[in-house]
Each structure stands twice: as C-alpha cells, then as structure tokens.
Amino acid sequence: MGIIDHQLNLTGAQPLFETLITCMSDGILIADENGRVLCQNDTICKMLGEDDSKALSRTTLDRIFNLATQSSCAAVAYAQPGSPLDNFVRVQEQIESDQGTRDLELYMGTVTLADENRNLKVVISHDCTDQKAVTGHPAFEQQGFITNDREMLSILSRMEQIADSPAPILLMGESGTGKTQIARMIHEQSPRADKPLVELNCAAIPEQLLESELFGHVKGAFTGATQKRKGRFQAAHGGTLLLDEIGEIPLHLQAKLLRAIQDQKFEPVGSDKTVKVDVRVISATNQDLKKMVNEGNFRADLFYRLAVVPINIPPLRDRVGDIPLLLKHFCSDLTERGYPDDVACTPEAMRMMMDYNWPGNVREMINAVEHAYICAVDKAVVPESLPQDIRHFTVPAPFTNIIDVPSLYGRRVDDMPQGQPRGNGEAEEIRQTLHACNGNKSAAAKALGIDRTTLWRRMRKFGLA
Ligand SMILES: Nc1ncnc2c1ncn2[C@@H]1O[C@H](COP(=O)(O)OP(=O)(O)OP(=O)(O)O)[C@@H](O)[C@H]1O
Ligand SMILES: [Mg+2]
Incomplete structure (x- = not known):
C-alpha cells in the first residue's frame, strides 16, 4: 500500500516515506480533514481486522475517528502539553482477528503541514497483545480469576x-x-x-x-x-x-x-x-x-x-486470547506448588494449545498444564509433553457427511453474487457450519472458505456471536 492520494505532496522524500511506512510493524494511516485516506500501510488493515481488504472500510474509518473524539474515558491524552503531539490521544481497543482477540493501542491526533496550512489526521496502531501476555498483565485479575477477553x-x-x-x-x-x-x-x-x-x-x-x-x-x-x-x-x-x-x-x-x-x-x-x-x-x-x-x-x-x-460465559475456544494468559497463570501456580520454575514451552506446543478446542475449558487446561510439566523434556514442554487429546486434535475437516449444504462446497460466501439475498440463508449456513465444527471458529471459517475475522464479523451481524 502506501501513498494513495498524491495530494500528500512529499516531493523528493516520497520514496523514503513509502519505505518507512511499509516496513513499520505498527499500523499507520493519514487522512485529510474530511477523513479521506491519503496514505496507509497494510499493517493497519490487518490490525483492524480487515486483512481481506485492500483498504479500511468507511465504517471502520468512521469508528476509529470517532474513538478519538468520544468521551474522555475512551481516549486519554498521550503527550505532555507543549509537545508536538499534545493533541494526540491514546485509545485501547480489542479486535477479533484470526489469532483470537488482539489488544491494540491507537494513537490519534492532528498534524498541521506548516507550508500548506492543512490539518492531517494521523492514526498509529500498535498491537500489544503479546506484550500483555508476556508481561502477565491481564486486563482483569481478581481473586485468581483472570481474563483479557x-x-x-x-x-x-x-x-x-x-x-x-x-x-x-x-x-x-x-x-x-x-x-x-x-x-x-x-x-x-x-x-x-x-x-x-x-x-x-x-x-x-x-x-x-x-x-x-x-x-x-x-x-x-x-x-x-x-x-x-x-x-x-x-x-x-x-x-x-x-x-x-x-x-x-x-x-x-x-x-x-x-x-x-x-x-x-x-x-x-x-x-x-x-x-x-x-x-x-x-x-x-x-x-x-x-x-x-x-x-x-x-x-x-x-x-x-x-x-x-x-x-x-463463553467457552475457552472462543477467547483464544485468554489461552496464553491462563497458561502463564497456571504455570506460576505449579511453581508455587513445588514444580521447577524454569520450564519453557516450545512454539510448536504453544501452537497446539492455541489451536485446540478445549471441550473441558479452563479446568481441562489446569490438568493439561500439570501433565505437560510432568512430561517436559529437558525442561521444555514439547508437543509430546501434551495430553493425547491436544496432540491428536485436528481442526475438524469440512463437514463431509455431517451437514448437507451443497452450496458451501467450492464457493466462498464472499463470492456470492451481489444481488443474491444473503440474509437468513447465510446466517443458517454459518450456524450449521459452526455446529458441525463443534463451535470452533477457525475450523468453521476454513470450511466456509473465509477468514476467521470475516466469520466473526458475519456472526456479529447475524447475532450468532
Ligand atoms: N478465568 C479464570 N482464571 C483463573 N482460573 C479460572 C478461570 N476460569 C476458570 N478457572 C478455574 O478453572 C476451574 C474450573 O472452573 P469452575 O469450577 O468455576 O467451572 P464451572 O463452569 O463451574 O464448571 P462446572 O460446570 O463443571 O461446574 C476452577 O479451578 C477455576 O478456579
Ligand atoms: Mg461449577
């Protein structure tokens, strides 16, 4: 992506500017006073849950711009008065993505281009989910109950x-x-x-x-x-x-x-x-x-x-973002009970736990963590350290013989012709697919040929979430 509208005149600095915003791990978006996008990178589309689109939808843009002007409890001042960013605010947002719930920090404000006397809206998005999980600061922690969902x-x-x-x-x-x-x-x-x-x-x-x-x-x-x-x-x-x-x-x-x-x-x-x-x-x-x-x-x-x-209370498989937090929490519990404190989890084992559908929810996780500690190899939780149910879990195959919805085969819900009614029929397809996949959204999205975020948006639209 990059510069969309050449009204954002950067003369000779344009290639440098494009390279910088493309390579940034944070999302960035610049819009004119009317909210018309002049420049953005792919990262911001992905972070805001629109990885299947080339640009943010008008609805998302309006929602984001509104966040900055909403009540002071949503937006907090970011910089000290007198600093160049003193009109910037920071807003915390949770977004559903195919990796589960993501915690974003959005920094928003206006920058004035001195020579043209124009005000540009700037939005920077920073994903701090992993930071939160790693630093162990869930949004809620009380009486041993923790969640970020x-x-x-x-x-x-x-x-x-x-x-x-x-x-x-x-x-x-x-x-x-x-x-x-x-x-x-x-x-x-x-x-x-x-x-x-x-x-x-x-x-x-x-x-x-x-x-x-x-x-x-x-x-x-x-x-x-x-x-x-x-x-x-x-x-x-x-x-x-x-x-x-x-x-x-x-x-x-x-x-x-x-x-x-x-x-x-x-x-x-x-x-x-x-x-x-x-x-x-x-x-x-x-x-x-x-x-x-x-x-x-x-x-x-x-x-x-x-x-x-x-x-x-939603099942654990629907709040994937809670999985790393709860794992960390239960690992500390084990350490307090005398288990070694230097056991690490390999990325493969972590991936398996993130993909698993946890039918026994948090209780099952408590037992799985203890099992993994007992079966750790050289102080590392490897796939073989995990209980069989997790190791052998495969994301359910798309519903052959399970449900009979021929329209789903070989076609993306997205590909449906524009004029075709997509109300109840689509809601029913989604409902049945979720049912066939045991409520596992990743599997259902795969079966429907759409990504998890799109599925989540549709579920919300049809009141299925
Ligand atoms: N968010 C959480 N943070 C920390 N521990 C949790 C969390 N949710 C559940 N647990 C722990 O998981 C275990 C199971 O929870 P709990 O007994 O409350 O489930 P339940 O929904 O009542 O299950 P059941 O329907 O079988 O009675 C308990 O040890 C509880 O402390
Ligand atoms: Mg109970």
Whole structure:
C-alpha cells in the first residue's frame, strides 16, 4: 500500500516515506480533514481486522475517528502539553482477528503541514497483545480469576452492580468455564459476604432426597428421618445459595423452588409450618435451559425468575486470547506448588494449545498444564509433553457427511453474487457450519472458505456471536 492520494505532496522524500511506512510493524494511516485516506500501510488493515481488504472500510474509518473524539474515558491524552503531539490521544481497543482477540493501542491526533496550512489526521496502531501476555498483565485479575477477553470483561465490569443487588443470577456456560468461581466472586463482593455461601450441586443428590436437602425435614417425615434437619435454604439465611446444575431439578420440585426464591418462604418436608428466609439465589447450568423450557422439561416461570440477571460465559475456544494468559497463570501456580520454575514451552506446543478446542475449558487446561510439566523434556514442554487429546486434535475437516449444504462446497460466501439475498440463508449456513465444527471458529471459517475475522464479523451481524 502506501501513498494513495498524491495530494500528500512529499516531493523528493516520497520514496523514503513509502519505505518507512511499509516496513513499520505498527499500523499507520493519514487522512485529510474530511477523513479521506491519503496514505496507509497494510499493517493497519490487518490490525483492524480487515486483512481481506485492500483498504479500511468507511465504517471502520468512521469508528476509529470517532474513538478519538468520544468521551474522555475512551481516549486519554498521550503527550505532555507543549509537545508536538499534545493533541494526540491514546485509545485501547480489542479486535477479533484470526489469532483470537488482539489488544491494540491507537494513537490519534492532528498534524498541521506548516507550508500548506492543512490539518492531517494521523492514526498509529500498535498491537500489544503479546506484550500483555508476556508481561502477565491481564486486563482483569481478581481473586485468581483472570481474563483479557472483551465479552468476559464486559460481564466483569458489571460485577459490582450485580453483586450489590439481591436479584437472582443465572450463570450459563460449558463445564469448566468458571461459573462456580464467578458465583463465589459475586458472593464475596456482595453485602452478604460475611454471611454463608452455601453450595448445592443438584445433580449430585438423589432425586428423592433433593426436597429435604433444599428445604429440610421434620422428624419422621420419611423413613430414615430420625432427626429434624434444616435444609440448604435455611443454612444460607442472610447469605447466598448457589444451585449448581439447576437443570437437574425435577419438575415436581420446581414450583416449590420458585416460591422459595420468589416469596422467600417454604415448608420443610413433613411440616405445615412456613419458614421465612432471606436468601439470594445464584444458579448455574451447562444445559440449554431455554430449550428445556420449550420441550416442557423446565418451568418457564422458574426459568425467568432464576434468570433475572442472566450471564453467559463463553467457552475457552472462543477467547483464544485468554489461552496464553491462563497458561502463564497456571504455570506460576505449579511453581508455587513445588514444580521447577524454569520450564519453557516450545512454539510448536504453544501452537497446539492455541489451536485446540478445549471441550473441558479452563479446568481441562489446569490438568493439561500439570501433565505437560510432568512430561517436559529437558525442561521444555514439547508437543509430546501434551495430553493425547491436544496432540491428536485436528481442526475438524469440512463437514463431509455431517451437514448437507451443497452450496458451501467450492464457493466462498464472499463470492456470492451481489444481488443474491444473503440474509437468513447465510446466517443458517454459518450456524450449521459452526455446529458441525463443534463451535470452533477457525475450523468453521476454513470450511466456509473465509477468514476467521470475516466469520466473526458475519456472526456479529447475524447475532450468532
Ligand atoms: N478465568 C479464570 N482464571 C483463573 N482460573 C479460572 C478461570 N476460569 C476458570 N478457572 C478455574 O478453572 C476451574 C474450573 O472452573 P469452575 O469450577 O468455576 O467451572 P464451572 O463452569 O463451574 O464448571 P462446572 O460446570 O463443571 O461446574 C476452577 O479451578 C477455576 O478456579
Ligand atoms: Mg461449577
């Protein structure tokens, strides 16, 4: 790329200028006062997620220029007053790219060309993702929970507000994504922190005992009830009750649970005396409760009561940027537990971990890191040090016999004729391909013949992200 518009008159210095901006590892863009691009390098297109295009789209340009003028919390002054860059601001942006979430710093301001009295807009983009991972400064680190992912950060930014309110919370996400840890953090940050947090895994209690486990029983209520016993609701009085695997609550108990959460009262098994409590309920599930509601296996009224504050935790494969950070974090944990502190990871092993789809999410990673340490060769984590599932993982082949969408073969979604309707059909193709690829975006993008960033943009457009 380089100089686009020769209104940017650099006379004899032009070749030198072009060489410099082409070779720069940072992105650069110069525009006139109206935002018309005069000069840019390929790096800025790649960094801003448009590596499949030769120039930044108008939408991206407008978004970037707007960032500089938005509220002061987005843009912070970059240089000291009086310096030549004193109108420059720095903005931090997270961008989805085919390497996962990237952290960018954008420096933006105006430079006046003295002899022509023209103001040029200048944007410089710097990718600091690896720096962040290497220096170990995640955007969020609290109570051992770390993330740099934009979606997670937006959840965590509401944490204080969420913790303050007594409203029920429903945490949804695959196993091992951090639901229990987040529930504990919410309790710790809530005004109930000095009262008990009682945890109950609904899947771990036999169905016939669950009612008594939740609400308690009186002596003689059933065979074996030799003593009066308080249930978990009473144990959590004043505090928080975490109901894990809430999808496992049998239908016949759901009405009673709804009343306990809504009206904060219930009768222990075998008793007609109403017990009143003050309990905040956080529930967690890795099941699709909405689907269960539609299929008649979960009460709609209970679902809506549980999900006053719904929180969706994305799987680890959708926040690839978190992988190096979490690896580093768990390596330090191992060192603290007595493992050697000079074990290094080879780029091949790192690549495998970045490509893997982590069905067991963070929990699986904790175990994989320990496995890798134990099997390290000469203090190096090599591919052979990794658990078999990671070593043998191959990005799923494009859906032969898995889905029947002939239109996908041999054609890029991008190549569709302009006039062809691309609404629901395209969304459905993307949805099915993602499903066939187990949610792995890299694999789905490959199968669709588009790059991961384009897939991500389309997913956002169709509300699939
Ligand atoms: N972002 C994170 N940073 C650090 N540790 C994490 C993070 N997310 C999860 N973990 C750790 O991963 C493990 C699994 O997390 P957790 O038990 O909260 O998952 P879960 O979603 O409740 O799983 P399940 O559905 O099986 O109950 C825990 O040891 C937790 O501390
Ligand atoms: Mg859990």
